[in-house]
Amino acid sequence: MSTPAKRRLMRDFKRMQQDAPSGVSASPLPDNVMSxxxxxxxxxxxxxxxxxFKLVLQFDEQYPNKPPSVKxxxxxxxxxxxxxxxxxxxxxxxxxSPTYDVSSILTSIQSLLNDPNISSPANVxxxxxxxxxxxxxxxxxxxxxxxxxxxxxxxSEDDNDVEEVNE
Amino acid sequence: xxxNPFSKNLESVSDPSDWNTTMVPGLRxxxxxxxxxxxxxxLKAPVMTSCNHTFCSQCIREYLLSNTHxxxxxxxxxxxxxxxxxxxxxxxxxFKKYRPILLELLANSESVxxxxxxxxxxxxxxxxxxxxxxxxxxxxxxxPDDDVGTSQGQPPLKKRLTDKKHLVDSTLPKNDDLVExxxxxxxxxAEKLQTLHIDQCLNGxxxxxxxxxxxxxxxxxxxxxxxxxxxxxxxNAISSFxxxxxxxxxxxxxxxxxxGHTPSENEPLHSNDIPVHxxxxxxxxxxLDFSSLTTPRLKDKLAGLSLPTHGSRLxxxxxxxxxxxxxxxxxxSNHPLSDKVLRHKLSxxxxxxxxxxNTSLFNTKSPINFKSxxxxxxxVKLWLRTYKKDFKELVEKAKLTNKKKQEAPESxxxxxxxxxEVQSASENLHYxxxxxxxxxxxxxxxxxxxxxxxxxENSSLFVFDDSQEIANEE
Numbered sequence: 178m179s180t181p182a183k184r185r186l187m188r189d190f191k192r193m194q195q196d197a198p199s200g201v202s203a204s205p206l207p208d209n210v211m212s213x214x215x216x217x218x219x220x221x222x223x224x225x226x227x228x229x230f231k232l233v234l235q236f237d238e239q240y241p242n243k244p245p246s247v248k249x250x251x252x253x254x255x256x257x258x259x260x261x262x263x264x265x266x267x268x269x270x271x272x273x274s275p276t277y278d279v280s281s282i283l284t285s286i287q288s289l290l291n292d293p294n295i296s297s298p299a300n301v302x303x304x305x306x307x308x309x310x311x312x313x314x315x316x317x318x319x320x321x322x323x324x325x326x327x328x329x330x331x332x333s334e335d336d337n338d339v340e341e342v343n344e
Numbered sequence: 345x346x347x348n349p350f351s352k353n354l355e356s357v358s359d360p361s362d363w364n365t366t367m368v369p370g371l372r373x374x375x376x377x378x379x380x381x382x383x384x385x386x387l388k389a390p391v392m393t394s395c396n397h398t399f400c401s402q403c404i405r406e407y408l409l410s411n412t413h414x415x416x417x418x419x420x421x422x423x424x425x426x427x428x429x430x431x432x433x434x435x436x437x438x439f440k441k442y443r444p445i446l447l448e449l450l451a452n453s454e455s456v457x458x459x460x461x462x463x464x465x466x467x468x469x470x471x472x473x474x475x476x477x478x479x480x481x482x483x484x485x486x487x488p489d490d491d492v493g494t495s496q497g498q499p500p501l502k503k504r505l506t507d508k509k510h511l512v513d514s515t516l517p518k519n520d521d522l523v524e525x526x527x528x529x530x531x532x533x534a535e536k537l538q539t540l541h542i543d544q545c546l547n548g549x550x551x552x553x554x555x556x557x558x559x560x561x562x563x564x565x566x567x568x569x570x571x572x573x574x575x576x577x578x579x580n581a582i583s584s585f586x587x588x589x590x591x592x593x594x595x596x597x598x599x600x601x602x603x604g605h606t607p608s609e610n611e612p613l614h615s616n617d618i619p620v621h622x623x624x625x626x627x628x629x630x631x632l633d634f635s636s637l638t639t640p641r642l643k644d645k646l647a648g649l650s651l652p653t654h655g656s657r658l659x660x661x662x663x664x665x666x667x668x669x670x671x672x673x674x675x676x677s678n679h680p681l682s683d684k685v686l687r688h689k690l691s692x693x694x695x696x697x698x699x700x701x702n703t704s705l706f707n708t709k710s711p712i713n714f715k716s717x718x719x720x721x722x723x724v725k726l727w728l729r730t731y732k733k734d735f736k737e738l739v740e741k742a743k744l745t746n747k748k749k750q751e752a753p754e755s756x757x758x759x760x761x762x763x764x765e766v767q768s769a770s771e772n773l774h775y776x777x778x779x780x781x782x783x784x785x786x787x788x789x790x791x792x793x794x795x796x797x798x799x800x801e802n803s804s805l806f807v808f809d810d811s812q813e814i815a816n817e818e
Contacts, residue, residue: 180696181383188384191354195361200746202738204348206731212717214731216738218746229739231728235717238698241382242407246717250724263718274415275407276381 182240186210189279201283203234211236213245215283219322223291224315228322232262232286234279244273247282254321256293256304264289265299348734358386358443366450375443378436381416382407387436389677391426395419398429401673409665423631428676628675629668634661650687655700662699666690 186205193203203215213234219225230253236245247269249262257265268277268285277285298304306314360376363369380387382403389401397416399407407415408423632645642660643653651667653660667690674680681689694700716722728735 180693184385185383187350187353187357188359190350191357191359192361192384194351194354195359195364197741197745199748200742202741202745204734204738205350207349207734210350214734214738216735216742218739218742221746229742231735231738233717233727238696242410248717248722250727261718261720262724274418275403276415278384 180238182236182238183210185241186213186236186279192278192280196280198280198284198287201280201287203279203283213279215279217283217287217290220287220291224318225290225322228325230325232283234282241275241277244269244277245282247286251325252321254300254303254317255290256295256298256300256307257289258303259299263299265294265297267294362447363450365452366447367452368450371446371450374439378432378439386440387432389673390429390432390436391673391676392429393419393421394425395421398432401426401428401676402669405669405673409669426676430678433678626675628672631668632664650683651690659694659699662697663690663694666693666697 187210190203190205190210200218200220201215203213206212206214213236215232215234217230217232219228219230221227229251230249231251232247232249234245234247237243247264247266249258249264251262253262259265264286266286266289268274269282293304293307295304295307303314303317306317358375360372360379363372363375378386380390380400380403381397382399385400387398387400390398391401391404392398393404393414395414395417397414399415404415404426405423408421412420412422414421629649632642634642637645639657639660642657642664646653646660646664649667651663655663667686670686670689671683674686
C-alpha cells in the first residue's frame with residue numbers, strides 16, 4: 178500500500194536514478210522499498226580513495242520525519258563508525274531534518290569519511306591514530322579499502338552459493 | 345538499474361529531472377521551486393513559517409507536532425504562526441496542470457537514459473546545432489523511435505514532433521499562447537504586450553486604441569473573442585496569474601468595462617477563479633494535552649468528531665493527532681476536502697501505520713528474517729551474499745559517476761561563463777544541503793548551469809520560431 182513514507186522513498190529512488198551524486202549509489206531491496214542497499218566510493222585524494230563501501234539503510238513509516246537506521250556492512254575503520262558498522266553522525270540523530278533524502282544522507286556520509294569528528298569517537302583506536310599517528314591511521318584505512326575490494330571479488334567467485342540463497 | 349522492480353514504477357513519479365531531456369532543461373528549476381522541502385512533492389496547501397520557509401501544511405504540521413523548529417533553518421517555530429499562501433497554491437496547481445503538456449511539447453529529440461550523461465551531452469550539442477539552423481524538424485531525424493519510451497502513453501517520438509504544431513493548435517486552449525495585460529486584462533502576444541501595449545495602457549489610452557493595435561496580429565483580429573468573460577473555473581488561465589493582486593488601476597474605466605465579472609475590492613484574490621468553500625467559520629482543532637485527559641473523555645472527543653473510538657490508548661491518541669493534522673492542514677487549502685474524505689484518509693493512514701498494525705517491517709518473502717539492521721545478530725554475510733548482484737550493480741554505478749566527476753571539471757568550467765548564482769543557491773536549498781554539507785559539488789552545479797544556459801538559448805530560439813510563424817501567418 179502506498180504511504181507517505183513509501184511515496185517519498187520512491188521519489189528518493191527516482192532522484193538517485195536520475196541525479197545521483199558522484200560516487201554514491203543506492204536502491205531499495207527488490208521486495209521492500211523500506212530497506213535499501215547503498216554503495217559509497219571513497220572520495221579521491223583521501224585515504225579512503227577508491228574503497229567500495231557497502232551500507233544498508235532501513236526506513237520506517239515515520240520517514241522523513243524520523244531518520245533511517247544506517248550501517249556499513251563493509252568492514253570500516255573510521256573514528257565515527259562503531260565496530261558493528263553503525264555510524265555516529267549528527268544528521269542521522271539529533272540534527273536530522275525531514276528535508277534530507279537518501280541522496281543527501283549518502284553524500285554526508287561520504288564527506289564524513291575524510292572529515293571525521295573526533296570529539297565523540299565511536300572507534301577510539303581510530304580516533305587516537307587519526308590524532309596522533311596519522312601515517313598509521315592512513316595505513317589502517319588503506320587496509321580497509323583493500324578489504325572492500327576483496328569482498329567484491331569473493332562474492333563474484335561463489336556464485337553457486339548465492340543462487341541457492343536467492344531461490 | 346533495470347533489475348530493480350521498483351524502477352518500473354518510477355515513470356509515475358514526477359521529478360524536476362524530468363525536464364533535463366527537454367528543450368528547456370532549466371525548467372527543472374521552476375519545477376523544483378514549487379516542491380515541498382519535506383515530501384518533495386508539489387506543494388499542497390502551502391504555508392509559510394515565520395522564518396519565511398514554505399512547506400505543505402500537512403508536512404510541516406506533522407513535523408511541528410514533535411519538533412519546535414524549522415526543518416530548514418532550525419529557528420524556533422510555532423504551529424500557530426503558520427500562514428497559508430493562497431497564490432502559491434494556485435500557481436502550483438496551474439503548473440501541475442500544464443506540466444504534462446509542456447513536457448510533451450518541449451520533449452527533446454533525445455531521450456537519453458539517466459545513466460548516460462555523456463551521450464546526453466553529445467546529443468545536446470547536436471540539438472544546439474540543429475536549433476541554430478532554426479529547423480525544429482531537423483533534429484528528429486537521427487533518432488530511432490525505440491529510444492523513446494521515457495514517459496507513458498506518449499506517441500512515438502517522430503509522430504510527436506511532427507505533430508508539434510498540431511498539438512499547439514489543438515491540445516492547448518486557444519488563448520494560452522497569449523498573455524494577459526496586467527492592467528486591462530486584454531489578451532495578446534507577449535511581444536506586443538511588452539513592446540507596445542503596456543506603455544499605452546499605463547498611459548491610460550482607451551480600449552479602442554489597443555484594439556486597433558491588436559488587429560495587427562492575425563491572432564487578434566477578433567479581439568472580443570479573446571477577452572476573458574466570466575470564467576468560473578481556473579482552467580484556461582496560466583495567464584490569469586498575470587492579473588494584478590489588487591491593481592491600483594482596477595477602478596479605471598477600461599477594466600470595469602471589460603470585465604463581465606469585476607471583483608469588488610473586498611473580494612478575495614481570484615475570487616472569480618477559485619471555488620470558495622466558505623470554511624472561515626470553521627475553527628481549527630485544538631492540540632490536546634493527553635496527560636490531563638482521561639480515556640473516556642478522549643473517546644468523547646473522538647466521537648464528537650465522528651471518529652472511531654476503539655483501540656488502545658496509544659492508538660486513540662495517534663488517531664486524534666493524525667486527524668488534527670489532516671483537519672487543520674485542510675483548512676489551509678483553497679480547495680478543502682469534506683470531513684468525510686478526511687475521515688477516509690485517516691482510516692487509510694491507520695491501515696498503514698505501525699501503531700495500528702503489527703506487520704513487521706519486512707516482507708515475509710524476504711529471504712532473510714530479522715527485525716532491524718541494528719540487531720546484534722543482523723546477518724551481514726548472508727545479506728551481502730543475498731544481494732550480491734544488487735551490490736555489484738551499485739558498485740558499478742557509483743564508480744561510473746565517480747569517474748565522470750573526476751574527468752568532467754576542466755572543460756565544463758570553461759564553458760561556464762554565465763554561472764547563475766541564484767540557480768545554484770536555490771538548487772542547494774531545495775536539495776536539502778545542511779549543516780553537515782560537504783563542500784557542495786562545484787562540478788554538478790556547473791553541469792546544471794550549462795543545462796540552464798543551454799535551456800535559455802533553446803527557449804529563445806523557440807520563441808523566435810514562434811514569432812516567425814506569426815509573421816508568416818500575417
